[in-house]
Amino acid sequence: MSDREPPATAGLDEAPRSVPDATSADDPIAADGLLDRVEAWRDAEPDADMRAELDDLAEAARSGDGDAIAELEDRFAGRLQFGTAGLRAAVEAGPMRMNRLVVRQAAAGLGRWLLEREADGSIERATERGVVVAHDARRKSDQFALDTCRVLAALGIRSMLLPGVQPTPVLAWSITGLDAAAGVVVTASHNPPADNGYKVFLETGSQIVSPVDTEISDAIGEVDPLAVEIAREDDHLIRYLDDSWQEAYVASVPSVRLRPDVAGVPVAYSAMHGVGAETIEMAFAAAGFDRPIPVVEQHLPDGSFPTVSFPNPEEPGAMDLLLETASESGAAIALANDPDADRLGAAIPQPDGTWRRLSGDEIGWLFADHILSNTSGDDRLVVTTLVSSSLLADMAAAHGVHAEETFTGFKWIGRIAHERRGEQRFVFGYEQALGYLVTDRPLDKDGISAAVLMAEIAACAQADGVTVQDRLDAIAERFGRHVTAERSVRIPPSVGAEWVAAIESDPPAEVGGVAVVGVESYPEADLVRLRLEGGARLQVRPSGTEPKVKLYAEAVDVDPDRLEELLDALASAAPDA
Structure with a gap:
């Protein structure tokens, strides 16, 4: 698989503009060292817009603007904490927000953790195997991803940057394909438009779990964000990948189909202004389905999310344009990804012509019914979370397969699937927050392969002369509503x-x-x-x-x-x- 050329410099830095001197005792932000912290951060900040943001806040604070003072105090109250969800915050200047200095600190902490794990033998050849990096279309995502690679290179760790914007499932799938020691995706998933985030994946292709999150957080805390060494963009340790890994992921998607003999049905689809559209169109074609009918206004990546204030298919109103498209196009089912395409929302038509959005549990029941009815073996394993419906366990018992309930968060589902390999065969996992895994790779929720299988479920229902609602009613009749x-x-x-x-x-x-x-x-x-x-x-x-x-x-x-x-x-x- 060939590689591509390094990108042009991501954002040209402008000459620093000095913060006006303010050392008098009555300076509103001189107390408690806040002024010193603001000035130090501002001088280290590589982006001109972030420097200007701090200059404006500092100037307003010095004039006695209480809101500006409170804003600076909030931004410099500590450091943005790294947890099992990585980092997420608004893209703004300061250590409590998402910006290039915070990302460089996180990348350096991750790199140090990998070096320690290599030294103690718990991760073999971490520096050589390296880290796969991807990003979405949110503000500064490309810069955050490239900076991650540059910081890792400065530490002597190889990195591999996927091209353009990529869905999170492609990143997770590529980790094991490339035999990487870890993966990073820059995304805030379904958070509001102002936010960005930073997710870390293990070598298994699953998200980090405790105690790894604490270990990485501790390593990050030992890094001075104002003094992180960073390599050149053309450093020999940075590999710029081409489209081959997206294509390899797409080629794997048809394997999730359990009834490939069934012809497709019209499917309406929204990418929610995220990065899933191109990959899902490729995946549907590879699986033998027609291209989904797009919500045109939400089809292309746009980090400003102009038609939704909260780009989450769970949120009221987020799927309104999708339901309009589905109704007008005569679709059999309506599907939506969240912006990084690791979640899947769905809606179905009703007898009166309206559309009903399915809950996360209802989607999970449909998947379980379809998968358990079209697979065999008493070694099969299904997994869900504590806060999801208890019905999955009843369905598993009726089919004579293993069922497991685990902690909230898809990372735990991935962990169980990995730990049970060789003992039990993972066939399905879900959490009610629209997270589904209908295959055994990657070991993280995947809204693209799930969309393909949900399209098959709708197609099978039509082929059998029933509706998707009929399928749900049959499940309720058997197990209780x-x-x-x-x-x-x-x-x-x-x-x-x-x-x-x-x-x-x-x-x-x-x-x-x-x-x-x-x-x-x-x-x-x-x-x-x-x-x-x-x-x-x-x-x-x-x-x-x-x-x-x-x-x-x-x-x-x-x-x-x-x-x-x-x-x-x-x-x-x-x-x-």
């Missing part, structure tokens, strides 16, 4: 964690007038499960990425409004911020 609901309570992280701990240590006697008959704790997931009289279950956990607590409810053959009432009652007990 599982009803699920979710709620988020926005409170500061520390308050949320204390509330969940209080529920665990002193659980309520009842919720919404229904007695609590059991309490289960999952400290590794920061989750508490309440079992109510009559079979309903409520679950509570702090969000790992946002200042809120998430509530989940499930019951069988219950009025959905009653389930919402139970969530309302639980949410009403939340402490004030």
Whole structure:
């Protein structure tokens, strides 16, 4: 596979513009060393727009602007923390935001961690095998990706940069194909438009899990972000890949089809302004399906996300343009990826001509029904998360296959799939937040291969003279109608964690007038499960990425409004911020 030439310099630096002197005792931002930290960061910042941003904030702060002072204090309150989701924040100047200095610090920390793992023998030939790097279309993503390669090269570590913008599944799939020691993708996934992020993958093609996240975070913390060594763009340790790995990924997608004899149906599709469109069109063609009918306004990559304020298929309104396209085109099913194409949303037509968006669990049930009905073997394994529906375990038992429930976050599904290799055969994993894995590579959620298989499910339904809704009704008739609901309570992280701990240590006697008959704790997931009289279950956990607590409810053959009432009652007990 041939390589491409290094890109032109990503962003020309301008000559620094000095911050005006301000050393008097009454300077509003001189106290507590804030001024020194701002000036030091500003002088090290490689991007002119970031320097200008700090200059403007500093000038406003010196004039007594309280908002500017508070903004600077917030941006310089510490460092952006690296966790199991990597880094995510708004693209702005300062150590608590996403910018090139923060990315260089993260890359250096990752590089040091790899060098340590190579030295202790836990990762073989890390420097030689190197790191695969990709990026999406968000602001500065290309610069962040290239800087990652340059920092790794300065540490003596090989890097391989995928061309252009790439879906996260292509990056994850390429890690094992290239036998890399790790992978990095610059993306904020489905976060708001102002954000960007930084995900790290293990050599298995799955996202990092504890304790690796803590180890890398500690390594990052030892790096001075203002003094990271960086190599030239044409350094011999940086390899610029061509399109071959995207093509190899696409060539693997048809293997997910279980009924290749069934002809396709019209599929409406939204890329949500992300980077999935080109790859999914290639994947559909390779799988023998017609090109999906695109939502034209959302088809091309655009990091400003002009038609959606929150580019997440789970969010109300995010799929409105897709449903219009599906209705007008006569599609049999409507599919949407999130911006980095590792998640999949879906909607189906109703008898009255309207369209209904499916929940993440409903999509998971459809996949499980199709996969378990069209595969065989008692060594099969399906995996889901604690907060997803319990129905998958019942479906697995009916088919005589293994089922596993793991912590929240797809990284744990990938870990189990990897650990069980040779013992059990992973065939499906999902989490209710629209994450699905319908093959055994990559070991991360993949919205592209999942879209191909969901198109096959719709095609099989039509071939059998039924609808996708009929499929769901048949599942409910066999296993009971599982009803699920979710709620988020926005409170500061520390308050949320204390509330969940209080529920665990002193659980309520009842919720919404229904007695609590059991309490289960999952400290590794920061989750508490309440079992109510009559079979309903409520679950509570702090969000790992946002200042809120998430509530989940499930019951069988219950009025959905009653389930919402139970969530309302639980949410009403939340402490004030």
